[in-house]
Structure formats: structure tokens, C-alpha cells
Amino acid sequence: MSAAVHPLTNHLMPHYPRQSLNGVTHNPPGPSVIANSSPVTTRKRKRAHQYTINYSEVQEVDSDGRLREFIVIEDTPPPPTLSPATTHHGYSASYQPPNCGAPRTRQAARLEAAGLSSTSSSLVPAPPAKRRKQNLQEEVRAPAKKLVPASHHTQAVVAANSWESRSAAATDDTTKGAPSCDDKEGHYIIVPDDMIYKRYRTVRLLGQGTFGKVVEAVDTQTNSRVAIKIIRAIPKYRDASKIEVRVLQKLKERDPLNRNKCIHLLHWFDHRNHICLVSELLGMCVYDFLKENDFAPFPRHHIQDFARQLFGSVAFLHDLRLIHTDLKPENILLVHNDYRVVNVPIPGKRNGATKPKRILQSTDIRLIDFGSATFESEYHSTVVCTRHYRAPEIILGLGWSFPCDAYSLGCILVEFYTGVALYQTHDNLEHLAMMEMVMGKMPERFARAGARSKPEFFKEGAKLDWPKAKASRQSKKDVRATRPLADVIPPTDHANKLFLNLVQKLLAFDPAQRISVREALAHPYFSLTIPEEV
Incomplete structure (x- = not known):
């Protein structure tokens, strides 16, 4: 195609x-005021789904x-x-924020994830949409995401199997035969007080999307709170996250004092086959x-x-x-x-x-x-x-x-x-x-x-x-x-x-x-x- x-x-x-x-370059890239007049009124609130x-x-x-x-x-x-x-x-x-309380055990979390997940979709809580027509399909706003070139099919299968079986492809804090820390879609299961990379202690789940989860954690080396974006343990998402790491490193290199107010990458690493990006907690x-x-x-x-x-x-x-x-x-x-x-x-x-x-x-x-x-x-x-x-x-x-x-x-x-x-x-x-x-x-x-x-x-x-x-x-x-x-x-x-x-x-x-x-x-x-x- x-x-x-x-x-x-x-x-x-x-x-x-x-x-x-x-989008393809042909040259090398170089380095008395009145109030707002748009009122918003409310409707009768409906149950969230x-x-x-x-x-x-x-x-x-x-x-x-x-x-x-x-x-x-x-x-x-x-x-x-x-x-x-x-x-x-x-x-x-009405806005009902997602339930961010993390499950107490990985087993309970896996059972819950298995009940909610599917191979072709991921569930996110959202406020109810206003029905425009009885048969109108309901969806939420979501971006079209770009990925880097896919690996050879057989390599992708091997890599995908690695996070499911916790094999040698996992790079940190895992041993052969240890229970999986992922749900069946490759999302990392968040448990309070879990230690990530022997340094970051998890506090709570901040959000979840197609590409992974974001958690609040305490950096035990500095005793400061940080946000960690934990990418799904699936090859195409891991590859895409490395593009983001490269961009974030470039931004920090060119603006170390962050005068331009882009998120700064503090640290990144590979934890149990999940690429993790650490940034300031905002x-x-x-x-x-x-x-x-x-x-x-x-x-x-x-x-x-x-x-x-x-x-x-x-x-x-x-x-x-x-x-x-x-x-x-x-x-x-x-x-x-x-x-x-x-x-x-x-x-x-x-x-x-x-x-x-x-x-x-x-x-x-x-x-x-x-x-x-x-x-x-x-x-x-x-x-x-x-x-x-x-x-x-x-x-x-x-x-x-x-x-x-x-x-x-x-x-x-x-x-x-x-x-x-x-x-x-x-x-x-x-x-x-x-x-x-x-x-x-x-x-x-x-x-x-x-x-x-x-x-x-x-x-x-x-x-x-x-x-x-x-x-x-x-x-x-x-x-x-x-x-x-x-x-x-x-x-x-x-x-x-x-x-x-x-x-x-x-x-x-x-x-x-x-x-x-x-x-x-x-x-x-x-x-x-x-x-x-x-």
C-alpha cells in the first residue's frame, strides 16, 4: 500500500x-473591557458511564x-x-473523575483488568455525552498517534511474548517464573507502595491512555514527588516512546532552564519491559x-x-x-x-x-x-x-x-x-x-x-x-x-x-x-x- x-x-x-x-524538507534543518459574552448553561446531570x-x-x-x-x-x-x-x-x-485508587494486589488488579479489557479497545471513564440523535454513536476525543517503523513480524511476536511470560526481554527487577506485573493488554498494574526501578515508590494512578499509564511516585533518592509515564509493554508502543524520549532530550538540551515551558524529562529507564519517563509532578x-x-x-x-x-x-x-x-x-x-x-x-x-x-x-x-x-x-x-x-x-x-x-x-x-x-x-x-x-x-x-x-x-x-x-x-x-x-x-x-x-x-x-x-x-x-x- x-x-x-x-x-x-x-x-x-x-x-x-x-x-x-x-512535510519533507529539501534543505538540512537549522537550529475599558467587558466580560466574556459566551455564557454556558447547565443541563440535568446524568449518570456517568x-x-x-x-x-x-x-x-x-x-x-x-x-x-x-x-x-x-x-x-x-x-x-x-x-x-x-x-x-x-x-x-x-456532570464531571465524575476516574477512580484513581489503585488495587491492593496485582492478582485483584489482573482479574479486574481481564474483565474490562479487549484486544481491540481500551476503556476510559468519561462524562456522559449529550445525545444528538437516538442512533448517534458515542465516542470521546482521541488523537491519531504516530508510530515508528514496525519490526519484522516474527520479531514482534517474540517481543510481545517476552512481556507476557516475563522472559529475558524484561530488563529490571524480574526473575524467571515470577508472576506478571501486567494486565493482558500490556499495561503495568499499579499497586500502592510498589518500588519501580528500585528508586520510585508509587503513590497513585493519575491517568491511563492508549499508550500507557501515568502515576504519581516518590523519588526515594531526593524525597520529591514525580510523575512517571509507564508505557505499555508492547513493541510498537515501546518503539514510539523512544521517539518521545529523543524529542524530550532535545528540548531539555536546548532549553535547560525551561524558559519555554515544555515538560522536562528528568529520567528515563526500562523497568520490567516498560519504558518509563519521569518528569516533574504538575x-x-x-x-x-x-x-x-x-x-x-x-x-x-x-x-x-x-x-x-x-x-x-x-x-x-x-x-x-x-x-x-x-x-x-x-x-x-x-x-x-x-x-x-x-x-x-x-x-x-x-x-x-x-x-x-x-x-x-x-x-x-x-x-x-x-x-x-x-x-x-x-x-x-x-x-x-x-x-x-x-x-x-x-x-x-x-x-x-x-x-x-x-x-x-x-x-x-x-x-x-x-x-x-x-x-x-x-x-x-x-x-x-x-x-x-x-x-x-x-x-x-x-x-x-x-x-x-x-x-x-x-x-x-x-x-x-x-x-x-x-x-x-x-x-x-x-x-x-x-x-x-x-x-x-x-x-x-x-x-x-x-x-x-x-x-x-x-x-x-x-x-x-x-x-x-x-x-x-x-x-x-x-x-x-x-x-x-x-
């Missing part, structure tokens, strides 16, 4: 002239004839809120804070602080010729979770009714998760970025590079302003139609390139072929209800006008016309002084 990467013409990327649009994340393995052959294997998590429909682009009042759902991710705050938007001066830090982090990556490819609120961690509570009016309620809202005490953040990061000069998979933050050139198969990160940042800023994701869809054509509703029609040159790459999305004249005859009534309704960006971010004062202008430049269809992240840092928006507000 050949890789479906379709290069664009060279004129489409003036901000980054050294690479072509398929679990979601199944389905994923598939995809193989591509690159230009050198090498076979590359990828894990692609299925595209996901909306997170548990309505999009600000499709409703004047977003709905929030607070919750920004998306979790939004959920626990009932999806209330951030104050505008906080958004400006977040944006300045985020743009600085991503510009630093781009200077190193590195593309993050998975920017989203889940991959932005707060350094501190401390907050104060204020009472704010409930929109549409009379008699002065109020509700509590959390206001962060500190807006310091760190950018994390470089497992999908890609150097400009290295192989680019065809699909990257979590669905809701994916740039149009990726959807259209036109190749991608640094501007896809800028597009994701635009989506993130809108989510900070409204509290909910800008685009909530699981269908490519519907996604493009919503983009046109938000940003206007695609530029003709970009549309023609898209029509050549994905003719199934276009009709004669390089016009988006929406709605298709097979489009559901609900899908048509959702697209019709999508609001222009100027309605989502109303230009009611100077601060909002500049903010809207910045987001418009980030969400431009054509990556050649999209503002670069380094240029965005010089935008007049960042010279504003925005008074404190709630």
Missing part, C-alpha cells in the same frame, strides 16, 4: 519556505519503500458539550479544569496569559524544526491547581440567581505529550492531530507542516473563550462544512488543490459538495446552526476585536495565508493590558 500523502505546490507556505507541503475507544492498525509505505505501522484511534464525535459555533447556549455535563490538564468548572470560560486576561505561554512553547518547537501535531487542552497542564470561587450571574435567570465559578490563582502551564511530535525532515504520517483541532489541509490529504500547529492553537483559544470545543463532529465533510460556516468559503486556490486530492468532497467548480444526499437531517441542522467566528467572539470592544483578528489569522484555510506562531507572538493582542475579570 502506498502512502496517501499529496504534496501541495510550493507557493502555499511562505512562512516556512524551507519545506514542501508534504464508560466509553470504548476503538482503534485500528494502519500500514503505509514511504517513498523509500519502507513499511511503517501506525495506531489510529477512530475519529470521535463531540465531547460532552455543544459547540459554541452551533448553539447560543452550550450545555455542560497539576491537572486544562481540559479537566474546564470540566470541573462546569465548562465555564476562562477570564480574558487568563486567556491572554495562556496564549502567550503556549505560543512561546510552540514557537520554540518550530525553531527546532519540530511539529507537535497534537495540541489540545488535554496536553496543557496547569503547574498549580489552586483556585478561588466567585459567584457569577446565571444568564437568563431573574431574581439575581448566581452560580459558583472557579478562578485560577496561577496561570502557569506546561506543554506535554510529545509522543506524536515530528521533525520537519522526517516521515510524516497522513493523519495527525485530534479531530477537533485538525487543520483542513490534513483532512484534505494535502500534506502538513508547522501551520497545522497554528490552526490547533486557534481552536484552543476559542475553547478557552467559550468553554467548549469549536468543532464537534466525527465526519470529514461535515467538519469542512462547519469550517466554511465559521470562516467563510475556502479560497479558490486552496479549494482546487483539495478537489484534486479529495474529489469526493467537492462538486464542479471546486465547491464543497455539501450537503450530500446521504447526509442526515441532524447533520444538516448542525451545519446550518454553526455560527460565524465573529458571532462566537463578538467584537464588542478593543480587546475582543484584536482577539478575533488573531484567531481569524490562525484559522485561515490556506496554510500559506495562516499566520506563523512566531509572527502571532508579535500580534497587537499581546501588547494589550486586559483588566482582571471573572
